[in-house]
Every structure is written in structure tokens, then in C-alpha cells.
Amino acid sequence: MKALVNDIKARIKDPISNNELSNLLFQLGHENDIQDSIIDIDITPNRGDCLSLLGILRDLKNFYQIDTKYETHEEIIDSFNPNFFNECTESCPNISFLKIEIDKTTSHYEEYLENYFSELGNRKINLFTDISNYLSYELGQPTHCYDFSKLSSEIVLKTSEENMQFETLTDKKVELSNSNLVFEMDNKIINLAGVMGGKETACSDSTTTVLVECAFFVPESIIGKSVKYDLNSEAAHRFERGVDPACQEFVLRRFLKIVSDHAKIKKIELYSQVNKELNKNFIKCDRKKIENILGVTIEKEKFTNILENLGFKIENENIFIPSYRNDIFSSNDIAEEIARIIGYDNLPSNDINLEKLSNKIRSKSVETFLRKTLTLEGFSEVINSPFVENQSSNCFTVDNPLDSNRNSLRTSLRESLINNLLYNERRQKDSVKFFEISDVYCVNDKKLVRQQKLGIIASGRIGNNYKEFSQQINKNYLNDILVSKLSVSDSIIENLSRENLDTKIKTPIFYTEIDLKEINGLEADSDLLKDINKEIRYKRISEFPAISRDISFLIKNENKIKTVNDMVQDFESKILKEQFIFDFYKDDKNGVTKIGYRFIFQSNEKTLTLDEVDVAIKKVIESIISDDEIEVPGYS
Amino acid sequence: MSQNKKLFPDLVKELGTIHPITQIKSEILTLLEKIGFDSIDGPEIETEEYNFDMLNIKKTHPARQMHDTFYVQNKDFVLRTHTSPVQIRGMLEQKPPIAFCSAGKVYRKDDDSTHLPMFHQVEGIYVDENVNFTHLKSLIYKIVTSLFGSKVKIRFRPSYFPFTEPSAEVDILYEDSDQWLEILGCGIVNPKVLENCDIDPNKYSGLAFGLGVERMAMLRYGVSDIRDFYKSNLDFLRQFK
Numbered sequence: 001m002k003a004l005v006n007d008i009k010a011r012i013k014d015p016i017s018n019n020e021l022s023n024l025l026f027q028l029g030h031e032n033d034i035q036d037s038i039i040d041i042d043i044t045p046n047r048g049d050c051l052s053l054l055g056i057l058r059d060l061k062n063f064y065q066i067d068t069k070y071e072t073h074e075e076i077i078d079s080f081n082p083n084f085f086n087e088c089t090e091s092c093p094n095i096s097f098l099k100i101e102i103d104k105t106t107s108h109y110e111e112y113l114e115n116y117f118s119e120l121g122n123r124k125i126n127l128f129t130d131i132s133n134y135l136s137y138e139l140g141q142p143t144h145c146y147d148f149s150k151l152s153s154e155i156v157l158k159t160s161e162e163n164m165q166f167e168t169l170t171d172k173k174v175e176l177s178n179s180n181l182v183f184e185m186d187n188k189i190i191n192l193a194g195v196m197g198g199k200e201t202a203c204s205d206s207t208t209t210v211l212v213e214c215a216f217f218v219p220e221s222i223i224g225k226s227v228k229y230d231l232n233s234e235a236a237h238r239f240e241r242g243v244d245p246a247c248q249e250f251v252l253r254r255f256l257k258i259v260s261d262h263a264k265i266k267k268i269e270l271y272s273q274v275n276k277e278l279n280k281n282f283i284k285c286d287r288k289k290i291e292n293i294l295g296v297t298i299e300k301e302k303f304t305n306i307l308e309n310l311g312f313k314i315e316n317e318n319i320f321i322p323s324y325r326n327d328i329f330s331s332n333d334i335a336e337e338i339a340r341i342i343g344y345d346n347l348p349s350n351d352i353n354l355e356k357l358s359n360k361i362r363s364k365s366v367e368t369f370l371r372k373t374l375t376l377e378g379f380s381e382v383i384n385s386p387f388v389e390n391q392s393s394n395c396f397t398v399d400n401p402l403d404s405n406r407n408s409l410r411t412s413l414r415e416s417l418i419n420n421l422l423y424n425e426r427r428q429k430d431s432v433k434f435f436e437i438s439d440v441y442c443v444n445d446k447k448l449v450r451q452q453k454l455g456i457i458a459s460g461r462i463g464n465n466y467k468e469f470s471q472q473i474n475k476n477y478l479n480d481i482l483v484s485k486l487s488v489s490d491s492i493i494e495n496l497s498r499e500n501l502d503t504k505i506k507t508p509i510f511y512t513e514i515d516l517k518e519i520n521g522l523e524a525d526s527d528l529l530k531d532i533n534k535e536i537r538y539k540r541i542s543e544f545p546a547i548s549r550d551i552s553f554l555i556k557n558e559n560k561i562k563t564v565n566d567m568v569q570d571f572e573s574k575i576l577k578e579q580f581i582f583d584f585y586k587d588d589k590n591g592v593t594k595i596g597y598r599f600i601f602q603s604n605e606k607t608l609t610l611d612e613v614d615v616a617i618k619k620v621i622e623s624i625i626s627d628d629e630i631e632v633p634g635y636s
Numbered sequence: 637m638s639q640n641k642k643l644f645p646d647l648v649k650e651l652g653t654i655h656p657i658t659q660i661k662s663e664i665l666t667l668l669e670k671i672g673f674d675s676i677d678g679p680e681i682e683t684e685e686y687n688f689d690m691l692n693i694k695k696t697h698p699a700r701q702m703h704d705t706f707y708v709q710n711k712d713f714v715l716r717t718h719t720s721p722v723q724i725r726g727m728l729e730q731k732p733p734i735a736f737c738s739a740g741k742v743y744r745k746d747d748d749s750t751h752l753p754m755f756h757q758v759e760g761i762y763v764d765e766n767v768n769f770t771h772l773k774s775l776i777y778k779i780v781t782s783l784f785g786s787k788v789k790i791r792f793r794p795s796y797f798p799f800t801e802p803s804a805e806v807d808i809l810y811e812d813s814d815q816w817l818e819i820l821g822c823g824i825v826n827p828k829v830l831e832n833c834d835i836d837p838n839k840y841s842g843l844a845f846g847l848g849v850e851r852m853a854m855l856r857y858g859v860s861d862i863r864d865f866y867k868s869n870l871d872f873l874r875q876f877k
């Protein structure tokens with residue numbers, strides 16, 4: 001909820017800084033952000049009563065002298081029959097109508113009303129609608145204004161027939177499905193109750209007689225409608241969270257007061273329907289229980305003061321709950337009230353010892369073993385989303401997918417891992433080795449079957465070092481890891497065809513998928529934690545293409561091998577991403593050593609030109625071959 | 637020969653990476669296990685009963701609507717929206733005193749730079765006689781300082797979850813930042829939840845907490861776009877060795 005800081009401060013008798021106000025609201029459970037004169041408060045869904053200036057002020061009463069009285073029209077108002085019938089007293093037990101006739105409308109507002117529009121950035125519409133919107137901000141109770149001259153016959157609050165059309169006062173045409181709580185006139189919907197009024201009976205600049213409706217709708221009859229029909233509605237937001245069921249007449253009297261600040265009132269009439277006398281809700285006052293929940297003792301006087309400042313009454317060992325608080329049911333709720341006012345941060349903390357309870361059941365050690373073993377072999381772990389295109393008859397189908405093309409849950413990890421491989425091949429990776437450990441689910445005879453799977457995919461070079469660089473991954477390579485490292489002997493390694501894959505790369509792809517049940521009994525002896533590097537700071541990765549250059553050095557004196565390697569490894573260039581030895585050959589007969597380096601260049605800002613790479617590579621070479629005993633064959 | 641060997645560059649075998657989300661998840665779980673929680677595990681496809689009803693999330697709660705929760709098989713099941721149903725399963729199987737933790741994938745209908753339809757949670761629950769808010773605070777301090785270091789500043793503030801009452805969210809001031817960052821939700825287990833699991837709320841009380849693994853990982857590593865974790869980009873993954 002957005003509010004003007006001054007609208008809050010004006011009613012707090014003590015001076016208060018923005019910072020103090022903000023911190024106090026945080027302590028009370030209202031996340032907020034103050035920018036200049038505006039405070040944006042995030043109210044949790046259980047606290048619908050705080051979605052107004054009045055609500056915020058009530059919550060602050062334990063800390064300051066606060067004026068929460070809003071001036072109302074106090075005189076007796078004539079009653080009238082508004083030609084209204086309520087078919088849904090369950091959904092709307094209490095409703096009031098106020099008919100006001102004024103001499104003429106205006107768009108010049110008093111400062112308090114004007115500020116709501118000019119400073120809070122709300123759009124002015126017409127006098128009555130503007131007062132209605134302001135009042136919702138001030139007191140939290142939505143009202144709806146009908147232009148009285150547009151009401152031709154009886155208004156009925158009812159549950160609508162299926163598939164009716166409705167045009168909102170914001171000119172939006174809505175097709176209503178199923179049943180909705182609506183106000184109808186002549187069998188046409190004039191108001192989607194609690195959400196938005198209709199265009200047909202809306203007020204305009206020329207309205208001088210208004211019928212103001214002020215109701216309590218039970219949240220269940222409003223919930224979900226504004227989202228369903230894509231209507232942005234402040235009213236629905238409040239009704240969904242619950243408004244004060246006992247405030248209707250007070251709010252209408254406040255409405256009247258604001259009208260009288262802006263126009264000469266010719267006539268007023270009031271109608272109130274209260275179908276459900278409000279029971280005074282209460283719970284047993286059990287201070288001991290509340291102390292046990294919080295773990296602290298609270299003096300009786302303090303306890304009473306806190307609750308009374310929040311609007312509760314303590315009488316005859318009972319705590320009476322104010323009508324606007326629909327979130328209080330138990331001693332736990334009262335404990336939260338006490339704790340909020342004391343401040344969670346001000347409550348003590350006391351150690352507990354859970355070790356005595358523990359049966360030492362640890363998270364899956366098989367998974368830890370697999371992760372350790374496979375990363376040692378150069379495989380990286382990926383995690384994929386389970387949503388895929390319809391795969392098989394026994395897969396689970398999502399009723400409401402984010403993407404209708406991906407409405408099934410995968411029963412195998414294969415497709416995900418193939419996509420991971422292709423994604424990296426498109427980024428010039430010529431050695432891709434991935435694994436994933438995940439649950440997969442399928443339906444068997446209407447029952448849910450859960451399996452935990454390990455999927456491994458590999459293609460390209462075995463690795464980048466000079467022994468593995470020239471070796472391509474093949475079935476034996478993968479089989480050897482499975483048998484000798486994971487002790488899995490009978491798994492099927494597939495050579496996946498690239499025929500239907502969107503790729504020009506030809507290296508064979510090998511894939512295997514293993515049910516974790518088959519790898520039982522293997523344990524990692526130490527926890528993973530030890531190996532975790534806590535100091536890693538992520539560096540943004542480049543989406544620009546990389547360029548690689550291979551350079552061979554011929555070294556005539558083997559004592560210089562280290563010199564060359566150090567110089568290559570220490571070479572600094574903004575565009576050099578990595579360098580590694582892909583070839584190493586010692587020719588004992590001729591007493592020379594050949595070392596082949598691959599340099600990979602890539603920029604975070606742009607696609608590199610060949611010239612830029614050539615300049616960098618030239619620098620490397622020339623810094624090294626100044627020595628007579630080192631050459632780069634073919635370089636001159 | 638051994639002297640010769642030194643002249644040659646080492647044969648470097650490149651290691652793969654354990655996914656950064658797995659690393660953080662394991663780190664938190666290991667910590668909780670050390671404190672005394674037993675690890676338990678449950679399915680990602682759940683019934684509405686376990687995912688919502690048993691946790692005191694009413695039929696009308698916005699989280700249960702089609703735009704927030706993935707329903708599967710003609711609404712027979714949901715993709716769990718949190719790891720809490722695992723705790724329910726744990727409490728139905730074993731009576732107090734109990735201390736469970738669990739971690740895993742959860743699903744919500746979101747998709748932007750800070751929210752994904754699939755993400756990871758870790759959570760814990762402790763139920764015993766005389767468990768109170770001061771114990772919750774002490775435990776949360778222990779967890780947060782273990783994860784973020786003893787210099788971290790911690791703020792508790794009231795919040796709302798249907799399954800805890802009182803409920804709190806915990807913010808931290810991390811490193812040199814002057815912005816409080818929300819990292820964890822917790823509270824005293826709502827007596828209704830205990831009752832749903834046939835645990836006498838007049839005899840027992842509990843504390844519970846849960847945190848998002850991606851959020852922790854983003855903070856720890858300085859990753860600003862949550863989607864980067866799931867692109868499988870080797871240049872990304874290799875940074876987390």
C-alpha cells in the first residue's frame with residue numbers, strides 16, 4: 001500500500017523521523033520503503049485491516065499518542081428504501097446505502113483530498129468516485145458509487161447465471177464464467193460485487209445525486225475474481241483480505257463529511273441492512289500459555305496495555321477481539337501480537353540441544369559419492385527443469401503449464417542432457433561431459449511411481465590435457481568409469497544419433513541412465529562440505545564467440561621448458577580467457593621438446609576481430625622466442 | 637629421473653563441478669545434521685492434502701489457485717510448492733520429540749530474473765515439550781552465523797505463514813551492503829498443524845524454518861540472474877570449483 005508519509009505523521013502527536021517510522025513498521029511486520037514523501041508498505045495477507053491510514057495508525061498506538069478519530073457527519077439521517085433486494089445474505093450479511101444529492105459538483109478539492117491525487121499519483125475521475133477512492137485509502141473500506149439518475153428499477157444482489165457479459169466502468173468487456181456475486185438491474189449486471197462497478201450506472205462529472213453502496217462481502221465470495229477476469233481492483237484486494245464487518249455506517253458518515261467539505265448537500269438518506277448481528281469474538285485469556293509460547297514472562301499490566309492499545313478488550317478472563325481483526329483465533333495469535341509490540345529483536349534467545357534427539361540420519365551418501373566420483377573424472381553436474389513436451393503415455397501431465405508445449409513431466413533425463421550438450425557445443429565447447437541426479441515420476445495403474453536417476457552424457461574430447469586432448473570419448477571410456485569407478489557393470493551405454501538434432505557437429509554422443517537403486521551400498525567417506533570453496537565470486541560469462549589459436553614451441557634445452565610454461569601461464573591479456581597444453585612431445589633422439597599450447601580468446605563486450613587476436617598472440621610469441629633455445633616453427 | 641620430471645609441466649586433469657545449488661544445499665543440510673536434525677525426504681509430486689490442507693492452508697488461500705500452483709493429472713496432484721509436506725509425512729510417521737530437516741526441488745508458477753518455476757528449499761522442524769520462541773531465535777542465529785559468518789547482522793520481523801504462529805522473517809546485512817536482505821522464514825509451529833498430525837498441541841510445541849537455496853547461492857556468489865544456474869553453461873559451472 002502506498003501512502004503519504006505526512007498523512008501518517010500528521011496524526012502522530014509526537015515528532016517522528018522517517019527512519020524511526022520505517023523501522024517501527026518493520027518491527028510490527030510491515031515491510032516498507034520510504035522514497036521522498038511516499039511510503040510503500042507491504043502488508044502481509046493476514047493483515048487486511050492495515051490496508052489503510054487508519055489501520056497503520058491503529059497498529060502504532062502502542063508507541064505514540066495517536067489521533068485515530070476521523071470527523072464524520074454526526075446528525076441523524078433519514079432512512080429510505082433504496083429499491084434493493086439481497087438474495088445472498090450469506091456472502092453479504094451487512095450492506096448500507098447512502099443517497100446524497102448535492103447542488104453542484106466540483107473538481108477543486110480540499111488539501112487532504114487533493115494531495116491523495118497530486119502527491120500520490122492517483123488519477124482524478126469525478127467528485128464522488130474520487131471521494132470513494134480516497135476513503136478506501138483513509139479507512140480501508142471500499143464503497144461503490146452509482147449515479148442515482150441511471151438507476152431505473154430494482155437492484156438485486158445475487159449469484160449470476162453462467163456466461164454473462166459485463167462492461168466495467170473502465171470500459172473493459174468481461175465474459176463472466178461460472179457463478180459470481182453480482183448486482184443486477186433489469187437482469188443486467190451493473191456491478192461485479194466487491195471487484196468493480198459497471199459502466200452503465202457509473203458516476204460522471206455531471207452526477208449530482210449519488211447512491212453510495214458500502215458492504216461487507218465475505219472474503220471467500222470475492223477471492224480470485226480480479227485475477228480471473230484480469231481486473232486491477234483495490235476494492236477486491238481489500239475484500240479478499242477481509243474488511244471490518246461493523247464499519248459500514250461509520251464509513252458512510254465519513255463519506256458524507258467529505259462531500260460536505262466540497263459541495264452543498266441538498267438531501268441525504270440512509271439505508272442499512274444488518275442480517276448478521278456481529279458476535280463479539282473472544283478467546284480465553286491465558287497469559288501463562290502465551291508466556292510459554294514466547295519463552296518470556298510478561299507483567300500483567302504490560303500485557304493488558306499492549307492488547308488494549310491494539311483495540312483488544314480484556315474482560316472476565318476473556319480477550320475480546322476488535323471487529324476489524326479477522327486474523328486472531330488462538331493464544332498463538334495473541335503471542336504474536338505481544339511479540340510484535342515488544343519487538344522480535346528484543347526478545348531473548350535460549351540455546352537448545354538437539355544432538356540428544358538425533359538418530360544420525362544423513363542426507364543421501366550415494367548421491368554424494370556419485371557427485372565426487374564423477375567430478376573427479378571431469379564431469380560437471382547440471383540441474384534441469386522437469387517440464388518437457390508430451391513424452392510417453394505414463395508421464396504426469398501438468399493441467400496448467402507455463403508453456404503449453406511443455407506440459408509433461410519428464411520420465412527420463414535424456415532429452416534434458418542432450419539439450420545441455422547442444423547448448424554448450426553451440427558455444428564452441430569441444431569436450432562436454434555432464435551428469436544429472438534427479439527424481440523422475442511416472443504413472444503406473446493410476447499410482448505415482450518415483451524413481452531417482454543418474455543420467456550421464458559425454459561427447460568430444462576426453463579432456464584438454466596433452467594426453468586426453470587427442471582422444472575422443474567412446475563407449476569404452478564411459479564404460480570404464482561405470483565399471484571401475486561406480487561399480488555398475490550391466491548398464492546400457494547408448495550411442496545417440498545426431499540425425500534429428502539441430503547440429504553440424506559429428507562427434508559421437510554417449511549416454512547412460514541408471515536407477516540409483518542399482519548403485520546402493522556405495523558411500524562417500526567424508527562430507528561434501530570440506531571441499532566447498534566459500535570464497536568464489538561469480539564473474540559474468542560472455543555470450544560472444546571465442547577464437548582459439550594453437551602455437552607450438554620447439555625447446556632445445558629442456559631446462560627452458562619451465563621458463564616457457566611460466567611465461568605462457570603468466571601472460572596477461574584482457575581478451576585471453578584460457579590457455580592450456582594440448583600437445584607435449586619429447587624427442588630424445590634430437591634432444592628437443594615440442595609443447596603445443598592452445599590459447600582461447602573471448603571478450604565480454606564484443607565479437608573479437610582476427611586482427612585483435614593476432615596482435616595478442618604475437619605478443620606472447622615474441623616475448624618467449626627472444627631466447628635462442630626456443631623457436632616457434634614456421635613463425636618468422 | 638625425478639629431477640627430470642620436475643622440468644615438465646604437470647599433466648593437469650580438469651575436474652568437473654558439483655552444481656553450485658547442490659553445493660549450497662549440501663552445506664546447509666550438513667550444518668543442520670551437525671546441529672542434530674535427521675534428514676528426511678519426500679516426493680515432489682504431492683497431494684493437496686499434504687501440500688496445503690495439513691499445513692493449515694485454506695481452500696481459499698491465493699497460493700492454491702491455478703496461477704500460483706502447478707496442478708497435475710486433472711488436479712489429482714500438485715507439484716509441491718514447498719518442502720513442508722515432507723515434515724508432515726515425518727510427523728505422521730514419528731512422534732515427538734523429533735527434529736527433521738529436508739531439502740529439495742519445489743515448484744511455483746513464476747518465471748523472471750529472480751523467480752523460477754522450479755527452485756530449491758531447505759527446511760527444518762523441531763517438536764518437543766516446551767519449545768518456545770527464544771529457542772527459535774537461538775537456532776536461527778546459529779544457522780545464519782554459520783552460513784554467513786559471525787559478523788553478519790540479523791533482524792527478525794513478524795510475517796505470515798499459515799503453518800506457523802507467531803511467524804517471522806529473518807533479514808541480514810551481509811558484507812558491506814546497507815540493504816537488509818530477506819533470507820529465511822520461520823516460526824512457532826501452528827498448533828493446528830500439530831493437531832493435523834495427531835500430535836497433542838497442549839503437550840508439545842514446535843519450531844520450524846525454511847530457506848531458499850537459490851537466494852543463498854545468489855548472495856554468496858554474487859549471481860544476479862537466477863536463470864544462470866539452469867542454463868548448463870560450462871563457462872558458468874566451471875567457476876564454482
